[in-house]
Amino acid sequence: MVVSFIIKKQTYFDSVTLMLIGSQVKKLPGIDNTVVGMCTDYNIDSLKRLSMYQSAFDGLTPNDLIICIRASDKKTADDAIAEVEKRLATRQKSSGSAELPPSSQEDAAVRLPEANMVLISVPGEYAAAESEKALNAGRHVMLFSDNVSIEEELRIKTLGVSKELLVMGPDCGTAIINGTPLAFANAVRAGNIGLVAASGTGLQEVTSTIHRLGCGITQAIGVGGRDLSEKIGGKMTLMATRALAEDPATKVIVLLSKPPAESVLKTLYAELKGISKKIVIYFIGADPKAIEAEGFVAAHNLEDAAIKACDLSTGKQYKPELSEAQIAEAATGCKMTGRFLRGLYSGGTLCDEAQRILQPIVGELSSNTPIKGCKKMSDLYSSSGHCIIDLGDDDFTRGKAHPMIDPTYRTERIVKEVGDPDAGLILFDVVLGYGSHLDMAGEMIEAIQLGRKNSGRQPLLAACICGTHEDPQNYEQQKTKLEEAGIKVFPTNVAMVKFAQLCLEGNK
Amino acid sequence: MLKDFFGKKVKVINLGIASFADDLRKQGVETIHTDWRPPAGGNKKIQALLNKVANWQSQVKSAKGAR
Numbered sequence: 001m002v003v004s005f006i007i008k009k010q011t012y013f014d015s016v017t018l019m020l021i022g023s024q025v026k027k028l029p030g031i032d033n034t035v036v037g038m039c040t041d042y043n044i045d046s047l048k049r050l051s052m053y054q055s056a057f058d059g060l061t062p063n064d065l066i067i068c069i070r071a072s073d074k075k076t077a078d079d080a081i082a083e084v085e086k087r088l089a090t091r092q093k094s095s096g097s098a099e100l101p102p103s104s105q106e107d108a109a110v111r112l113p114e115a116n117m118v119l120i121s122v123p124g125e126y127a128a129a130e131s132e133k134a135l136n137a138g139r140h141v142m143l144f145s146d147n148v149s150i151e152e153e154l155r156i157k158t159l160g161v162s163k164e165l166l167v168m169g170p171d172c173g174t175a176i177i178n179g180t181p182l183a184f185a186n187a188v189r190a191g192n193i194g195l196v197a198a199s200g201t202g203l204q205e206v207t208s209t210i211h212r213l214g215c216g217i218t219q220a221i222g223v224g225g226r227d228l229s230e231k232i233g234g235k236m237t238l239m240a241t242r243a244l245a246e247d248p249a250t251k252v253i254v255l256l257s258k259p260p261a262e263s264v265l266k267t268l269y270a271e272l273k274g275i276s277k278k279i280v281i282y283f284i285g286a287d288p289k290a291i292e293a294e295g296f297v298a299a300h301n302l303e304d305a306a307i308k309a310c311d312l313s314t315g316k317q318y319k320p321e322l323s324e325a326q327i328a329e330a331a332t333g334c335k336m337t338g339r340f341l342r343g344l345y346s347g348g349t350l351c352d353e354a355q356r357i358l359q360p361i362v363g364e365l366s367s368n369t370p371i372k373g374c375k376k377m378s379d380l381y382s383s384s385g386h387c388i389i390d391l392g393d394d395d396f397t398r399g400k401a402h403p404m405i406d407p408t409y410r411t412e413r414i415v416k417e418v419g420d421p422d423a424g425l426i427l428f429d430v431v432l433g434y435g436s437h438l439d440m441a442g443e444m445i446e447a448i449q450l451g452r453k454n455s456g457r458q459p460l461l462a463a464c465i466c467g468t469h470e471d472p473q474n475y476e477q478q479k480t481k482l483e484e485a486g487i488k489v490f491p492t493n494v495a496m497v498k499f500a501q502l503c504l505e506g507n508k
Numbered sequence: 509m510l511k512d513f514f515g516k517k518v519k520v521i522n523l524g525i526a527s528f529a530d531d532l533r534k535q536g537v538e539t540i541h542t543d544w545r546p547p548a549g550g551n552k553k554i555q556a557l558l559n560k561v562a563n564w565q566s567q568v569k570s571a572k573g574a575r
Binding site: 013016091100104105107108119132136145166178179180242434 | 509510511513515516517518519520521522523524525526527528529531535537540543544546549552555562566
């Protein structure tokens with residue numbers, strides 16, 4: 001094996017672009033490993049860990065780009081470097097007008113002074129400063145970046161509240177504001193349901209289901225997973241809920257979150273009780289009866305939150321897209337060839353939801369993100385027993401793009417799971433929408449076929465599609481592809497998990 | 509007021525992941541992508557000083573506006 005590299009000083013690309021190109025080039029013949037990244041502490045550590053670090057990297061800064069390839073021979077490595085450069089050049093061409101792009105937020109504001117939203121996905125250590133600049137200039141913030149400290153979050157949210165400007169995040173992947181999907185979000189029709197959520201894929205699942213049921217939304221405001229913590233005090237949830245309460249286009253308000261801190265819950269309930277509109281609450285894992293006792297409509301899961309919001313928004317009665325009988329019919333005759341269930345999720349809230357429903361059925365269940373009653377996996381890279389895994393968690397995404405964008409690790413993992421004689425049923429999600437991979441179904445099917453071919457095994461497979469028919473991926477095509485590959489397809493995670501429940505009970 | 513922002517056209521400055529700007533443009537959203545890079549060549553001490561200056565400037569600006 002030989003290592004070839006080049007350094008491009010003062011050349012900056014965002015991490016997602018670099019990770020995707022690195023991962024695509026790694027698949028070329030003869031390539032053992034690639035590090036395509038800015039010279040950050042993380043990338044330096046990765047190079048050292050992979051024994052690919054070179055003395056020429058000493059003294060470089062996070063504004064310098066490293067392309068480092070380990071391959072079977074020098075020519076293969078050099079060709080791969082050339083391929084990376086070609087893809088980066090294409091990326092630069094595709095992103096621009098003839099004019100040079102602005103180099104800072106301030107310069108961008110000169111070119112587009114009427115901008116009212118700043119979408120920030122820079123590395124976490126720079127995100128708070130950029131957010132403050134945006135807020136001080138009177139612009140709302142969607143903060144996709146993670147690794148922002150809770151102290152910084154408190155500071156920028158306090159500033160946002162003082163100016164009555166949104167701070168959606170940090171680590172907020174989804175929002176739909178005034179009909180515009182931001183970052184990872186689905187194409188959802190306009191309507192009269194307003195949502196505030198501290199859960200990314202939870203918000204995608206509920207808004208997509210609302211759309212497929214025929215209803216629509218006013219706003220889907222992401223607030224970041226820590227907003228209802230004691231330290232942040234629900235600052236954005238409270239501000240966004242108040243605004244929806246005063247918004248004449250919003251008839252029903254939906255709140256989605258993990259259960260808030262006790263002190264925040266009291267303030268939140270006091271605020272919500274002063275609102276005359278109907279409010280649906282899904283505090284994931286909390287007792288719905290306690291919510292109902294406070295006078296609100298409690299949802300039992302994400303699908304139920306969408307159905308209840310639609311009921312209240314139109315006065316009609318909505319039902320799940322698949323009835324219990326249809327789910328039972330789908331499970332009829334399904335034989336598990338192995339004893340255990342495996343879930344390979346890209347959406348964290350969907351993974352959480354599956355654990356909540358299935359743990360009482362199977363007893364011992366492991367996850368990398370275990371809920372109460374489940375076990376932490378002893379080896380994240382090898383499943384044992386019943387496992388439901390969130391592949392979008394930091395455990396799997398350090399230095400890699402999220403599995404909704406880059407399916408590489410999930411496809412490698414599903415090949416392994418299909419070949420595992422213990423795996424009898426494999427569940428996975430296909431999340432559509434802006435930001436997501438354009439053919440996740442195709443990528444997963446290719447890996448499944450390879451797993452089947454390698455092992456000669458045919459475990460049961462089921463997928464749920466989180467998305468709408470207006471999404472860029474073509475919902476029907478994705479669904480048909482999956483079905484033709486012998487995979488059971490469900491419109492919601494809950495429907496898929498109920499199917500899994502029936503298969504597990506039938507195979508006891 | 510936040511409620512007054514509801515219903516208005518969203519116009520975006522994008523800092524970071526370039527594909528987010530591509531998706532917005534495809535939807536016809538007025539968007540400007542910034543060729544963002546770590547300020548001060550990644551030197552954290554200089555960055556902290558620059559942030560202090562920027563915040564001080566914005567405080568002066570708001571104080572002038574309030575007069």
